[in-house]
Amino acid sequence: MNAPDSIEGLSIDGLSVSYRTARGNLSVLRDVSLAIAPGEVVGLVGESGSGKSTLAYAIVNYLAENARVEGGSIRFAGEPLLGAAPDRLAAIRGKLVGMVYQDPSTALNPALRLGEQVAEVLRRHEGLDARAAAARTAELLAMVRLPDPRFIMRRFPHEVSGGEKQRVLIAMAFACRPRLLVFDEPTTALDATTAASILDLIRALQAETGAAVLYITHDLGIVAQITRRIAVIYGGAIVEAGETARVLRAPRHFYTRMLLASAPNPFSADARLHRRLVSFHGLPPDLHAPPPGCIFAARCPAVRDACREGVRALDGPSAQRSACLRAEEAAGFDLLAAEPVRPAIVAGAQAAGRTEAPLFSAEEVRVEYVRHPLLDQIMRRPASRVSAVAGVSFALAEGETLGLIGESGCGKSTLARALVGLRPFAGRLRLGDLAAEGGGAFPPGWRRAAQIVFQHPDQSLNPRMRVGEIIGRPLRLHQGLAGAALEKAAAGWLDRVRLPGSYARRFPHELSGGEKQRVAIARAFAPGPRLVVADEVTSGLDVSVQAAILNLLAELQETERTAMILISHDLNMVQRFADRIAVMYLGQIVEERRVSGPLAPPLHPYAEALLAAAPVPEPGLAARRVRLDGALPSPANPPPGCRFTTRCPRRLGDVCDTPPPWRALGPGHRALCHIEPAALAAIPPIWDRADSGSGGGPDKEGAPP
Amino acid sequence: MARVGRILLRSPMGVIGGALLLLCLGLVLFGPALAPYDPTRFHPAERLQGPSGAFWMGTDQFGRDILSRVLAGARATILFGVIATALGTALGTTIGLASGFAGGRIDEVVMRFNDSLLAIPGLLKALLIVTVLGPSTTNAMLAVAIATAPSMARIARSVTLSVRARDYVAAAIARGEGAAFIMAREMLPNVIAPVIVESTIRVAFAIMTGATLSFLGMGAQPPASDWGLMIAEARNFMHRNPWMVVWPGLSIAMVAIAFNLFGDALRDALNPRSGHGR
Numbered sequence: 001m002n003a004p005d006s007i008e009g010l011s012i013d014g015l016s017v018s019y020r021t022a023r024g025n026l027s028v029l030r031d032v033s034l035a036i037a038p039g040e041v042v043g044l045v046g047e048s049g050s051g052k053s054t055l056a057y058a059i060v061n062y063l064a065e066n067a068r069v070e071g072g073s074i075r076f077a078g079e080p081l082l083g084a085a086p087d088r089l090a091a092i093r094g095k096l097v098g099m100v101y102q103d104p105s106t107a108l109n110p111a112l113r114l115g116e117q118v119a120e121v122l123r124r125h126e127g128l129d130a131r132a133a134a135a136r137t138a139e140l141l142a143m144v145r146l147p148d149p150r151f152i153m154r155r156f157p158h159e160v161s162g163g164e165k166q167r168v169l170i171a172m173a174f175a176c177r178p179r180l181l182v183f184d185e186p187t188t189a190l191d192a193t194t195a196a197s198i199l200d201l202i203r204a205l206q207a208e209t210g211a212a213v214l215y216i217t218h219d220l221g222i223v224a225q226i227t228r229r230i231a232v233i234y235g236g237a238i239v240e241a242g243e244t245a246r247v248l249r250a251p252r253h254f255y256t257r258m259l260l261a262s263a264p265n266p267f268s269a270d271a272r273l274h275r276r277l278v279s280f281h282g283l284p285p286d287l288h289a290p291p292p293g294c295i296f297a298a299r300c301p302a303v304r305d306a307c308r309e310g311v312r313a314l315d316g317p318s319a320q321r322s323a324c325l326r327a328e329e330a331a332g333f334d335l336l337a338a339e340p341v342r343p344a345i346v347a348g349a350q351a352a353g354r355t356e357a358p359l360f361s362a363e364e365v366r367v368e369y370v371r372h373p374l375l376d377q378i379m380r381r382p383a384s385r386v387s388a389v390a391g392v393s394f395a396l397a398e399g400e401t402l403g404l405i406g407e408s409g410c411g412k413s414t415l416a417r418a419l420v421g422l423r424p425f426a427g428r429l430r431l432g433d434l435a436a437e438g439g440g441a442f443p444p445g446w447r448r449a450a451q452i453v454f455q456h457p458d459q460s461l462n463p464r465m466r467v468g469e470i471i472g473r474p475l476r477l478h479q480g481l482a483g484a485a486l487e488k489a490a491a492g493w494l495d496r497v498r499l500p501g502s503y504a505r506r507f508p509h510e511l512s513g514g515e516k517q518r519v520a521i522a523r524a525f526a527p528g529p530r531l532v533v534a535d536e537v538t539s540g541l542d543v544s545v546q547a548a549i550l551n552l553l554a555e556l557q558e559t560e561r562t563a564m565i566l567i568s569h570d571l572n573m574v575q576r577f578a579d580r581i582a583v584m585y586l587g588q589i590v591e592e593r594r595v596s597g598p599l600a601p602p603l604h605p606y607a608e609a610l611l612a613a614a615p616v617p618e619p620g621l622a623a624r625r626v627r628l629d630g631a632l633p634s635p636a637n638p639p640p641g642c643r644f645t646t647r648c649p650r651r652l653g654d655v656c657d658t659p660p661p662w663r664a665l666g667p668g669h670r671a672l673c674h675i676e677p678a679a680l681a682a683i684p685p686i687w688d689r690a691d692s693g694s695g696g697g698p699d700k701e702g703a704p705p
Numbered sequence: 706m707a708r709v710g711r712i713l714l715r716s717p718m719g720v721i722g723g724a725l726l727l728l729c730l731g732l733v734l735f736g737p738a739l740a741p742y743d744p745t746r747f748h749p750a751e752r753l754q755g756p757s758g759a760f761w762m763g764t765d766q767f768g769r770d771i772l773s774r775v776l777a778g779a780r781a782t783i784l785f786g787v788i789a790t791a792l793g794t795a796l797g798t799t800i801g802l803a804s805g806f807a808g809g810r811i812d813e814v815v816m817r818f819n820d821s822l823l824a825i826p827g828l829l830k831a832l833l834i835v836t837v838l839g840p841s842t843t844n845a846m847l848a849v850a851i852a853t854a855p856s857m858a859r860i861a862r863s864v865t866l867s868v869r870a871r872d873y874v875a876a877a878i879a880r881g882e883g884a885a886f887i888m889a890r891e892m893l894p895n896v897i898a899p900v901i902v903e904s905t906i907r908v909a910f911a912i913m914t915g916a917t918l919s920f921l922g923m924g925a926q927p928p929a930s931d932w933g934l935m936i937a938e939a940r941n942f943m944h945r946n947p948w949m950v951v952w953p954g955l956s957i958a959m960v961a962i963a964f965n966l967f968g969d970a971l972r973d974a975l976n977p978r979s980g981h982g983r
Contacts (some may be wrong), residue, residue: 374813421878422875422878422879447880447881450879452875452876454875456872459871459873460872462873462894463895465891465894473880477882478880527880
């Protein structure tokens with residue numbers, strides 16, 4: 001890298017770590033070298049099992065008990081961090097190195113007030129007395145842009161939002177002015193708009209303090225925004241390292257290239273990628289016995305015999321080093337040529353064959369969670385009502401996909417459950433010639449015609465049933481199959497979701513996460529539904545698995561001509577796979593539009609914030625900064641009038657406290673907003689080519705040094 | 706299942722409990738055949754004797770051989786415990802599963818009624834029932850089964866509630882499965898493990914309640930060689946020959962300990978988090 005032997009900053013040299021497990025030695029890191037200069041932000045990109053978190057824990061000397069350092073060193077400013085004496089270690093952890101973890105809900109002690117937890121760090125490492133520590137805590141919380149520090153200090157962790165918790169943890173990490181900060185997926189557990197402001201904060205604090213930062217993530221979009229250099233790790237080895245812009249623009253390793261291609265990027269131009277992503281084949285390497293040669297060889301589309309021999313070390317100019325034997329070819333290689341051939345998957349091909357009469361329609365659907373405990377009934381107190389879905393209407397044609405997007409708490413999953421008859425609702429649903437009235441029973445046939453795929457396959461597949469029975473059950477129930485015919489049909493569905501027939505006899509726990517989701521998809525499509533609701537089906541999966549699952553969904557939907565509701569928080573993914581998008585906020589749809597290419601104004605102000613917060617793995621693109629203040633209002637007590645008005649950056653005034661009208665913004669495009677269509681159309685574009693020099697990116701504060 | 710077996714064999718509790726259970730099984734199968742004397746035959750010349758070469762455990766007030774009576778009574782006593790518990794578990798699990806699945810008002814009513822039954826001590830409940838049904842071994846078994854059911858229903862229902870919230874149950878409802886299928890095929894296999902563990906521990910309770918009922922004259926009737934009845938009959942002769950109480954008492958304790966140890970070990974083994982450390 002830039003300065004591997006600089007005495008300043010962090011330098012990791014030839015680090016190898018293994019875990020001793022029941023099955024032998026698990027080699028999680030092999031010969032990893034990485035350097036971070038003071039004031040530099042370096043991204044470490046990898047999927048689960050790549051060893052990226054082990055590296056983070058090695059830096060703070062907090063490896064699991066069964067871990068063993070096989071070799072190498074970690075030094076900060078020349079001082080070895082590995083194997084430091086216990087008293088020195090305590091000082092290193094607090095004062096020299098700070099760390100922020102993925103899940104803020106488990107990183108804080110639920111029994112202590114937030115102020116005490118920050119002050120504890122200060123008292124221990126800075127030797128402050130209680131009064132001074134409290135004063136400094138307030139300063140720190142103000143530094144992480146928490147609006148009322150004294151108020152937050154008195155709260156317990158469960159009384160504040162996830163974003164606020166993460167800010168407190170960042171304050172703790174910065175408390176003793178550490179010279180190195182390790183962020184391990186700090187925004188993964190947060191909503192997009194919250195994550196965007198946390199990223200702003202990290203950038204700003206880093207620039208203020210000049211600390212060296214190691215930012216660990218699986219998200220190439222985030223890396224594109226906040227780092228200047230990155231290292232890509234796969235199977236415990238760094239496969240490519242260099243300047244972020246170079247690596248993302250012209251990767252020199254096939255793993256990086258495929259990782260980029262498998263992430264949905266609305267700006268990628270290849271028409272063959274309409275509703276398809278480049279997907280990984282095979283499984284990650286078994287690190288109990290790492291294969292010789294290139295660690296990625298088994299899944300590489302361009303593998304040659306030579307790749308499987310010898311150890312591949314990083315090679316090339318320091319601006320972009322790669323462990324690939326065919327580094328020059330990686331950027332230009334046609335990955336789609338290696339994909340199984342799928343004819344007729346060209347933009348517009350399906351749109352042409354679509355009938356425009358709606359197949360499915362939902363009118364004024366409302367879902368309420370009512371709690372009315374017996375005591376309250378006796379005391380004649382009113383029931384507590386939370387309106388999770390507050391009057392949602394939309395329609396879907398045969399073969400059409402509606403992307404339903406929104407952040408946690410917007411009611412999208414509740415709506416999904418209502419549509420398949422798992423939640424009582426008010427309103428009207430129609431699917432083909434079936435009609436369901438809220439409060440009444442679903443017509444026979446609805447439960448065959450509308451199917452759902454859930455987010456977590458671990459929970460949606462019965463652990464005590466074999467895969468064959470799981471898939472066979474809807475076939476028996478809805479098509480009356482039995483015996484050999486049933487087995488044959490179930491085997492046919494296994495084949496259609498590209499699982500071997502032998503899996504019919506397996507139990508779900510014998511399958512990987514992606515394989516389980518394939519089984520769940522087969523179960524949903526097997527009875528021949530006309531509508532499939534896919535509720536965050538890929539959010540529990542790794543990037544490399546997501547692509548294949550989405551491809552499979554799209555393919556089944558196209559051949560079966562099913563209408564699909566694709567629920568997600570990932571705007572990039574929805575843009576790629578949906579024909580239309582509906583944006584939900586606090587129980588309402590606030591914008592509905594057709595998708596053709598990257599989304600652009602006119603936009604509802606909330607959609608604008610969502611779009612600006614979605615990280616795109618495209619170097620040289622700068623997002624206009626749109627950030628939401630405040631917390632999501634409680635759905636038990638929503639704002640009267642426009643529900644978004646409490647956080648709206650474009651609030652007009654008192655008129656926003658009255659219910660907004662639907663504004664027509666174009667063909668099939670409408671927004672629930674008081675702002676005039678002409679004013680919405682005048683909103684400047686979100687994305688701007690920073691390297692085209694046209695300006696427009698007001699994002700000065702967070703610009704990389 | 707093989708994994709559960711391996712973990713069981715690794716724990717000392719499991720090994721001891723398992724060995725004692727095998728002993729119980731041997732007694733059930735071969736106990737009566739092993740008896741050196743006819744358990745009901747009187748030896749008037751040798752009444753109320755302590756252990757000797759001829760009568761290893763001594764004799765009772767009629768000169769009957771205690772060893773023969775303990776061996777002959779093993780089958781009835783142990784089977785009593787196992788069958789009563791099995792019936793009670795089946796009844797309780799059905800109630801708990803159905804109530805938890807139905808939810809809402811039905812669940813509320815069923816469980817409050819169940820709670821009120823739980824407030825009555827198990828022995829008292831069994832006594833009440835057997836008083837209504839009339840004293841006999843079969844009725845005592847039914848009484849113990851019914852007395853066991855409420856606590857099994859509680860356990861089954863609490864597990865049912867967590868399984869009910871799983872997406873595979875939602876998927877089954879969304880697909881249009883009937884309630885019977887969802888309860889029997891989707892939920893029961895995921896509810897049953899903790900219920901079985903609890904029921905093994907309950908076997909000891911059933912045997913002791915059965916023995917108590919016999920002791921009170923509400924269960925097995927003389928001259929049956931039931932362990933509880935033996936203790937009851939020994940009451941008046943305890944001072945002259947304590948062995949009459951000791952042997953059947955120890956036998957009951959042995960069976961109770963066997964099921965308790967095995968149940969504890971089974972609970973640990975069925976817990977998916979136990980087993981292989983990382």
